[in-house]
Amino acid sequence: MEVIKPFVKWAGGKGSLISQLTNFYPFELENGTIKKYVEPFVGGGAVLIDILQKYDVEEAYAFDINKDLINCYNVIKQNVETLIEKLNEKEKEFLNIELENRQEYFYKIRSEYNSYKIEDNLDVKRASEFIFLNRTCFNGLYRVNKNGKFNVPCGKYKNPTICDAENLRNLSKLLQNVVFEYGDYKKCIKYIDTNTFVYFDPPYRPLSITSGFTSYTKEDFNDENQKELADFYKELDLKNAKLMLSNSNPKNTNKEDNFFEDIYKGFNINEVSAKRMINSKAQGRGEISELLITNYKENNECIQENSILKMVVSN
Numbered sequence: 001m002e003v004i005k006p007f008v009k010w011a012g013g014k015g016s017l018i019s020q021l022t023n024f025y026p027f028e029l030e031n032g033t034i035k036k037y038v039e040p041f042v043g044g045g046a047v048l049i050d051i052l053q054k055y056d057v058e059e060a061y062a063f064d065i066n067k068d069l070i071n072c073y074n075v076i077k078q079n080v081e082t083l084i085e086k087l088n089e090k091e092k093e094f095l096n097i098e099l100e101n102r103q104e105y106f107y108k109i110r111s112e113y114n115s116y117k118i119e120d121n122l123d124v125k126r127a128s129e130f131i132f133l134n135r136t137c138f139n140g141l142y143r144v145n146k147n148g149k150f151n152v153p154c155g156k157y158k159n160p161t162i163c164d165a166e167n168l169r170n171l172s173k174l175l176q177n178v179v180f181e182y183g184d185y186k187k188c189i190k191y192i193d194t195n196t197f198v199y200f201d202p203p204y205r206p207l208s209i210t211s212g213f214t215s216y217t218k219e220d221f222n223d224e225n226q227k228e229l230a231d232f233y234k235e236l237d238l239k240n241a242k243l244m245l246s247n248s249n250p251k252n253t254n255k256e257d258n259f260f261e262d263i264y265k266g267f268n269i270n271e272v273s274a275k276r277m278i279n280s281k282a283q284g285r286g287e288i289s290e291l292l293i294t295n296y297k298e299n300n301e302c303i304q305e306n307s308i309l310k311m312v313v314s315n
């Protein structure tokens, strides 16, 4: 089977970091002691998909505050063939239009999508609009304004893949045992016990005032929310679950900023390198450091507890 990929491009997506993150998965996942996986901020699901393909996971639970995203996962899981039909139709119509006239079609779908709210949790039409917009909009961003309306402009791709039917079918099979729930990450607590691996990938703490893309939904994730999440992490630590959490490293822009050392004191704070946008300008794209915080000794023998390890990722 081909390697299965996320069905959306997602800000903060972990696709390019997977080979590095694997080194930090708990040993118990590999030896089969842990068979339950929870991802409270699932986004594009790069880590969920990786784990389901590699390990013998019997139960998995994924959450996100983006209702449309959760709708898509449930549609892919339960009604993938109808979704493929609808996406194929859109792909055909869109690609048949001359390049310079495609914007009109894009904005027609965008206004249709913005003209109603998602009600049903298995809305195939809505999922096809969401995926179409993601594949054709500027940089595959998902951004909404204060009123919750999707406001990303049309992208300039010549030949975007709107319907990757084979990947969607494979993904559908892979997700059969996953429960997707819309809502706040704290809802996941009911599923977590000693034999659970939890990976947190919350919205990044912005590196500087100008850096920040954090708006996946109309609610922002501020420092108070990051602290609340650290308290939640500690609560789960007391349940003896295995925990791994990603965030940006504030030291990229301010060496004196000990925000995460303070709120995750006593846990293992590791460093990985990634190519990311530091600010909204293209020249801000470079290699920066990200943090990976675990409450267990990592799989990788060369990593010591409480050490800072730098791993370089090239993509």
Ligand SMILES: C[S@@+](CC[C@H](N)C(=O)[O-])C[C@H]1O[C@@H](n2cnc3c(N)ncnc32)[C@H](O)[C@@H]1O
Residues within 6 Å of the ligand: 010, 011, 012, 013, 014, 015, 040, 041, 042, 043, 044, 045, 046, 047, 063, 064, 065, 066, 183, 184, 185, 186, 201, 202, 203, 204, 216, 217, 221
């Ligand atoms: C950094 S992204 C996750 C990226 C993901 N790991 C991937 O590979 O695509 C963060 C996600 O958290 C979601 N989110 C923001 N606030 C949340 C909350 N309070 N509860 C649950 N999910 C939330 C956002 O909608 C977004 O999808």
